[in-house]
Amino acid sequence: MAEPEREIQYLPIEQDDIDHLTSLMAIAFDADAQKFLGQLNAGPEGYNDGRFLRKWALEDSHSLAFKICLHSKPVGAFIVWWEPEGESRLGNIFLAPTHQNQGIGSVAWRFIEQSFPTRRWRLGTPVWNTKNHFFYEKKCGFRRLYTSGSCVVFEKNYV
Numbered sequence: 001m002a003e004p005e006r007e008i009q010y011l012p013i014e015q016d017d018i019d020h021l022t023s024l025m026a027i028a029f030d031a032d033a034q035k036f037l038g039q040l041n042a043g044p045e046g047y048n049d050g051r052f053l054r055k056w057a058l059e060d061s062h063s064l065a066f067k068i069c070l071h072s073k074p075v076g077a078f079i080v081w082w083e084p085e086g087e088s089r090l091g092n093i094f095l096a097p098t099h100q101n102q103g104i105g106s107v108a109w110r111f112i113e114q115s116f117p118t119r120r121w122r123l124g125t126p127v128w129n130t131k132n133h134f135f136y137e138k139k140c141g142f143r144r145l146y147t148s149g150s151c152v153v154f155e156k157n158y159v
Contacts (some may be wrong), residue, residue: 121142
C-alpha cells in the first residue's frame, strides 16, 4: 500500500465543492448514526442539505476549511478555527466511509497540526460516537475533558 501522505492534497473548499462534500458528509454521519444509534439523520443541523458547510466553511470569516483529496478526488473535509497563540478548534473532520480506516484521517490530523501550530486544540463530538472517541484519543493524542449534554469535549495541549 502506498503512503497516504503522498497521495493526499488539502485544498480550500469552494462553492462548487459544497454539493459533493455535503453528500460525503451525509453518508459519513448517517453511517455512524446507523451503526451507533440505529437511526439516520443524527448529524449537526444542515449537515445533509449543504447549510452546515455553507455556513461554517464559506460564510464564517474566522474559519479555515479544506477538502481532503485522494488522487485529486475529494473524499472528505475539515474546518478549523485557528488561534496560533491560544485555543484553536477543530470544527469537524469527516471522510467518506469508503475511505475510513486507511490512515487518511490520521494523516489529515498531522497536516492540521503541522500547518496550524497552536497552544491548544479543542473539539466536541457526539457522546454516542465511540469510533470518534477512539480516533481522537488513540490516533490523534487528545484527552477527554468532559461531557456536556450529548457532546464529549476533547483537548490536546502543546504547552
